[in-house]
Amino acid sequence: MLRWLPGDDPRSLQKTFGPVIITGPKRSDLLRGFAPAAAAALAFLLVFGLLGGWILAGRMLAPLTRIAYAARMAANGSLSHRIRMKGRQDEFRGLADVFDTMLEQLESHVAEQQRFAANASHELRTPLAISRTLLDAARNDPTRDQGELIERLHTVNTRAINLTEGLLLLSRADRRSFPREPVDLSLIAEEAAETLLPLAEKRQITLDVTGETTQTIGSTALILRMVTNLVQNAIVHNLPAGGTVTVHTEPQHDASVLRVENTGHPLPSELVPTLTEPFQRGTERIRTDEHAGVGLGLAIVHSIVRAHDGTLDLTPRPTGGLIVTIRLPGTPPQERGLSTC
Ligand SMILES: Nc1ncnc2c1ncn2[C@@H]1O[C@H](COP(=O)(O)OP(=O)(O)OP(=O)(O)O)[C@@H](O)[C@H]1O
Numbered sequence: 001m002l003r004w005l006p007g008d009d010p011r012s013l014q015k016t017f018g019p020v021i022i023t024g025p026k027r028s029d030l031l032r033g034f035a036p037a038a039a040a041a042l043a044f045l046l047v048f049g050l051l052g053g054w055i056l057a058g059r060m061l062a063p064l065t066r067i068a069y070a071a072r073m074a075a076n077g078s079l080s081h082r083i084r085m086k087g088r089q090d091e092f093r094g095l096a097d098v099f100d101t102m103l104e105q106l107e108s109h110v111a112e113q114q115r116f117a118a119n120a121s122h123e124l125r126t127p128l129a130i131s132r133t134l135l136d137a138a139r140n141d142p143t144r145d146q147g148e149l150i151e152r153l154h155t156v157n158t159r160a161i162n163l164t165e166g167l168l169l170l171s172r173a174d175r176r177s178f179p180r181e182p183v184d185l186s187l188i189a190e191e192a193a194e195t196l197l198p199l200a201e202k203r204q205i206t207l208d209v210t211g212e213t214t215q216t217i218g219s220t221a222l223i224l225r226m227v228t229n230l231v232q233n234a235i236v237h238n239l240p241a242g243g244t245v246t247v248h249t250e251p252q253h254d255a256s257v258l259r260v261e262n263t264g265h266p267l268p269s270e271l272v273p274t275l276t277e278p279f280q281r282g283t284e285r286i287r288t289d290e291h292a293g294v295g296l297g298l299a300i301v302h303s304i305v306r307a308h309d310g311t312l313d314l315t316p317r318p319t320g321g322l323i324v325t326i327r328l329p330g331t332p333p334q335e336r337g338l339s340t341c
């Protein structure tokens with residue numbers, strides 16, 4: 001058997017065995033045989049790759065399309081649309097959930113603003129409408145008592161001014177643009193009680209200020225307004241006579257606490273959380289008729305507490321009346337040192 005190894009010289013073979021013909025597949029044969037199959041395989045891989053990529057990208061990006069749709073709807077003013085994405089908890093689901101929460105908060109904020117604007121317009125229109133009615137009545141009947149008319153117009157006008165001032169104060173506290181300084185809550189409590197003592201005496205209410213010195217950082221004017229509103233509420237929404245009001249201040253861990261507690265009619269527990277909403281007044285049965293407040297007192301208190309990074313807690317007393325607890329951030333020791341300088 002003849003064996004030709006790659007190192008052998010073909011000429012030596014030729015010499016020994018005569019002409020040698022080496023046969024095998026030609027290049028063109030190879031090309032003809034494999035090219036169509038290779039092209040078909042390539043085409044298949046290309047189509048498969050493109051199709052697979054397209055389907056995969058579609059599946060991967062579908063959540064983004066839904067999020068983009070919700071964002072477009074929100075941009076066009078529809079805040080009620082939600083993504084509500086189902087499936088496993090991945091990054092897209094997390095993003096969609098955060099987006100839904102943001103939309104929910106935006107929607108409730110816008111609804112609150114609309115309610116506020118509607119209530120404010122209504123409340124501002126009321127004194128104007130009453131003034132017009134009084135003036136019309138005076139014009140139609142010149143013999144009417146002018147003194148009484150002026151007195152009633154004065155009352156209505158004062159109410160309108162109080163309302164406008166309340167609204168201005170609310171927006172000032174919400175903007176948080178006020179200078180901050182160390183404030184002693186116990187001194188503020190005493191000042192508020194002193195101012196309102198004549199009102200308490202007139203209504204036969206016992207007003208006590210107890211507790212210790214406790215400091216916070218904030219606007220003295222706003223904090224005084226906050227405490228005054230609370231003490232005034234505690235007096236006017238109390239029993240018709242013989243009620244009590246206690247204003248207590250104390251430091252607690254790193255907070256300054258103010259508590260205003262008063263006797264009064266029992267408050268329905270479902271009503272209490274709504275009392276801090278602007279223009280929210282107690283039910284007719286609970287309201288004392290002489291005190292026709294506009295319903296901004298507690299909303300202003302809440303807004304001042306928020307602007308000072310504090311918390312407000314309203315608890316109805318089982319025997320009637322209310323306990324209002326405010327926690328404001330306490331003063332760090334170094335600031336306390338500064339304030340005494
Ligand atoms: N200390 C309190 N004890 C019992 N009820 C209270 C007390 N404080 C507030 N309320 C109830 O909450 C309602 C809202 O209080 P808020 O101070 O906001 O308004 P107002 O006192 O009616 O009017 P305004 O303070 O604007 O003159 C009151 O109408 C009253 O029914």
Ligand SMILES: [Mg+2]
Nearest residue numbers: 233293297298
């Ligand atoms: Mg009030």
